[in-house]
Amino acid sequence: DIVMTQSPDSLAESLGERATINCKSSQSVLYSSNNKNYLAWYQQKPGQPPKLLIYWASTRESGVPDRFSGSGSGTDFTLTISSLQAEDVAVYYCHQYYSTPYTFGQGTKLEIK
Amino acid sequence: EAQLVQSGAEVKKPGESLTISCKGSGYSFTSYWIGWVRQMPGKGLEWVGTIYPGDSDTRYSPSFQGQVTISADKSISTAYLQWSSLKASDTAMYFCARLGTAGDFLDHWGQGTLVTVSS
Numbered sequence: 111d112i113v114m115t116q117s118p119d120s121l122a123e124s125l126g127e128r129a130t131i132n133c134k135s136s137q138s139v140l141y142s143s144n145n146k147n148y149l150a151w152y153q154q155k156p157g158q159p160p161k162l163l164i165y166w167a168s169t170r171e172s173g174v175p176d177r178f179s180g181s182g183s184g185t186d187f188t189l190t191i192s193s194l195q196a197e198d199v200a201v202y203y204c205h206q207y208y209s210t211p212y213t214f215g216q217g218t219k220l221e222i223k
Numbered sequence: 224e225a226q227l228v229q230s231g232a233e234v235k236k237p238g239e240s241l242t243i244s245c246k247g248s249g250y251s252f253t254s255y256w257i258g259w260v261r262q263m264p265g266k267g268l269e270w271v272g273t274i275y276p277g278d279s280d281t282r283y284s285p286s287f288q289g290q291v292t293i294s295a296d297k298s299i300s301t302a303y304l305q306w307s308s309l310k311a312s313d314t315a316m317y318f319c320a321r322l323g324t325a326g327d328f329l330d331h332w333g334q335g336t337l338v339t340v341s342s
Binding site (some may be wrong): 133146148150152159160162165166171175203205206210211212214215216217 | 260267268269270282284285286318320323325326328329330331332333334335
């Protein structure tokens with residue numbers, strides 16, 4: 111199984127500041143034949159299901175604010191929130207869909223400082 | 224707009240059987256894989272398995288193989304997750320979600336079904 115490791119486990123930033131969450135996979139999730147990284151990011155607010163933010167490592171889902179961006183390739187990925195808003199308080203998960211069983215990172219809890 | 228609506232919360236005793244459901248609407252139910260994801264209390268997300276309602280092709284995570292059964296009834300656009308003998312360790316929130324067309328990310332999620340197993 112591919113192990114997904116996120117860092118940090120929790121994070122507190124001030125409103126308007128940049129927040130950065132990292133995700134590392136135990137093996138590459140880059141498919142060489144199409145040069146796509148099989149990596150997604152989700153946001154889960156308390157009492158709600160997860161919501162898709164980013165797929166193919168850097169493609170923003172329709173309707174997701176452009177302050178959210180994804181980057182990285184191979185085994186190292188980053189989710190960046192450029193200007194933190196109060197409504198961004200949530201747990202964020204990375205997810206590899208490169209090989210089964212598909213796996214998630216352990217989650218990063220984002221709070222406002 | 225695609226929507227997945229799950230059945231309500233359940234409280235069961237160890238050893239009992241249970242089936243929870245996930246009804247799709249607003250899209251062609253038979254053309255997209257449906258996945259099930261477990262979230263134990265206060266914990267992260269775990270992949271249970273997937274089903275393609277068009278032909279009922281089913282795949283399980285090795286951790287859940289033999290522990291649950293995934294099925295679908297395409298005539299009523301509904302997928303199911305079933306246990307034959309519940310354990311206390313099955314206590315969790317279970318989400319269904321639709322897999323994307325081009326890749327197996329989860330683009331639409333149900334609201335979740337809380338399963339509580341307690342004597």
